[in-house]
Amino acid sequence: MHLRDINIKDMQLIFDWANDDEVRQNAINKNKIIWEEHKEWISKKILNPNSQIFILQDEEKTIGQIRFDKTKAHFEIDYSIDKRYRGLGYGHKILCLGIQKLNQKVRNVLPIKALVQENNIASKKIFKNAKFIESGQQLYNGMKYIVYMLKPKANxxxxxxxxxxxxxxxxxxxxxxxxxxxxxxxxxxxxxxxxxxxxxxxxxxxxxxxxxxxxxxxxxxxxxxxxxxxxxxxxxxxxxxxxxxxxxxxxxxxxxxxxxxxxxxxxxxxxxxxxxxxxxxxxxxxxxxxxxxxxxxxxxxxxxxxxxxxxxxxKRRTPEMSKIDENLQEIEKLYDHIRMLDAEGYPKAYLETNFFKFEFTRAALKTNETIITDVRIIKK
CATH class of the missing domain: 3.40.50.170 (Formyl transferase, N-terminal domain)
Incomplete structure (x- = not known):
């Protein structure tokens, strides 16, 4: 799951999401969007450095959009989820990923402001879970909206x-x-x-x-x-x-x-x-x-x-356990024994005689009968 930047090919997708009945019901402007106005709007948004719009992708699924518009005092946030994927937790994910992406791209130090219609219980919960603080109320077209603010914090x-x-x-x-x-x-x-x-x-x-x-x-x-x-x-x-x-x-x-x-x-x-x-x-x-x-x-x-x-x-292994069992018969188990110890700081798989120690690394199982490996010989 990741966010990608919007591009001009997303014009129809954003238009369809914006005109979804539930989206319009929760928006400040509740009128349906006109296509020609949308084309002009999105073309300007893509070129505007003060506007950041991202699309949430979950593998091949296109989940929703999130937008941040910069003002002098803060960023204003807007997001929507495709109706097919609502109620699946994507609202919280797109919000958190969007904030991370915004901060990464613009090194944001401004607060982020959200307006949520008073009866939109789901969105209110999402913003609260993302640590937005309720900071007042505003009226638009006779409707009451809750103001949520998030101030950037460095940890x-x-x-x-x-x-x-x-x-x-x-x-x-x-x-x-x-x-x-x-x-x-x-x-x-x-x-x-x-x-x-x-x-x-x-x-x-x-x-x-x-x-x-x-x-x-x-x-x-x-x-x-x-x-x-x-x-x-x-x-x-x-x-x-x-x-x-x-x-x-x-x-x-x-x-x-x-x-x-x-x-x-x-x-x-x-x-x-x-x-x-x-x-x-x-x-x-x-x-x-x-x-x-x-x-x-x-x-x-x-x-x-x-x-x-x-x-x-x-049980934690000891260095002595790296020694290859002389009775080991299965070649795959021998290969596993060598490779599982082949890392920096680990005692390598080994065999020894009275005078020499043989350490094995970089093993490759070529056939059911052959292992090719590097050998380091150490005189005792």
Whole structure:
């Protein structure tokens, strides 16, 4: 789901939406729109730098439009949803995505103003859920409209990770939310309560961190960790290796609140992840997925829900468990053992003799009888 800029090919679509009976009923000008006037209006709007119009796409479906018109004091907002998709939650999504898109494009520092007809219960709820504040009333053509205002606010967010493949998350989020302050912490010396108090973060996002989060930190600040299982299945350590060892070909990344019990916090959302390739390739794909998850958490102000299902615990692996079992007979399991450990910072799959250690990386399963792999030989 995403917003795109309007173009001249959308003229008929916008015209049809604007003349929808329910849209006209809730509009200030309740008269039907005339085609010739619409053509002139939309042509000017597309060229006007003080007007931003976006179309919401959900895969191949065209859901609705949202418009922001700049005045000296604020932006005025207007949106509508295709009648086929009303009542499905798209109103909240187009509003939140629209605000994010506006702030990204124009680095907005002005308040956003909405006028909602007094009896339009659905729209009033949508604006309230998006943190708009009721700020008065106005009369137009004898109808009462509620004024809602949203003042831009800059928050500080922290990305906590010890892995280099998570560094791109910071670049993506700075581009998506340039009005917020984004900070990367990649070592434990900088992750202290004293350091955090200096920046007072709204949320700490944790894509990859092997250390326990101190209770004095998660008790004070909202901490969200990303775990590579469909929780509550797979609580505990080494989730990727435990999944591959059990034969899983895909999983879900769970975004959850950090609490005292490991991986037991409420869930913000989950996204599916394929488990093909090396561990590092999987982590890189997960990185892109986590970017999207953080985007949704921030944009839609998602609230967590309790975990559901049977709890299954994973045990953290030790370096000694990287040794290849001499009795292993299935070539695919050998391939899985090599690839699941092939990432920076992980003890590689190995065999050893009395005098040498053989470490295996970059494995490729060519046939049912052949694995091609790099080998590093270390003299003991």
């Amino acid at each position: 500080t967010y922290i990305i906590l990770s010890s892995k280099k493949w998570n560094s791109n998350i910071l670049i993506y989020l700075k581009n998506a939310f340039p009005w917020h302050n984004w900070i990367m912490i990649d070592n434990k010396d900088n992750f202290t309560l004293e350091q955090l108090d200096k920046v007072n973060p709204h949320t700490i996002f944790i894509p990859h961190w092997s250390l326990i989060i101190p209770s004095k930190i998660y008790s004070k600040y909202n901490c969200i960790v990303f775990h590579m299982t469909d929780l509550p299945y797979g609580r505990g350590g080494s989730p990727l290796q435990n999944l591959i060892e059990r034969g899983y070909k895909k999983t879900k990344v769970s975004a959850l609140k950090v609490i005292k019990e490991i991986d037991a916090g409420d869930i913000f959302l989950k996204k599916e992840l394929n488990l093909f390739g090396t561990a590092e390739e999987i982590f890189i794909r997960a990185n892109t997925l986590i970017e999207t998850m953080i985007f949704e958490i921030v944009t839609f102000d998602l609230k967590p829900k309790p975990q559901e299902g049977n709890v299954v615990y994973f």
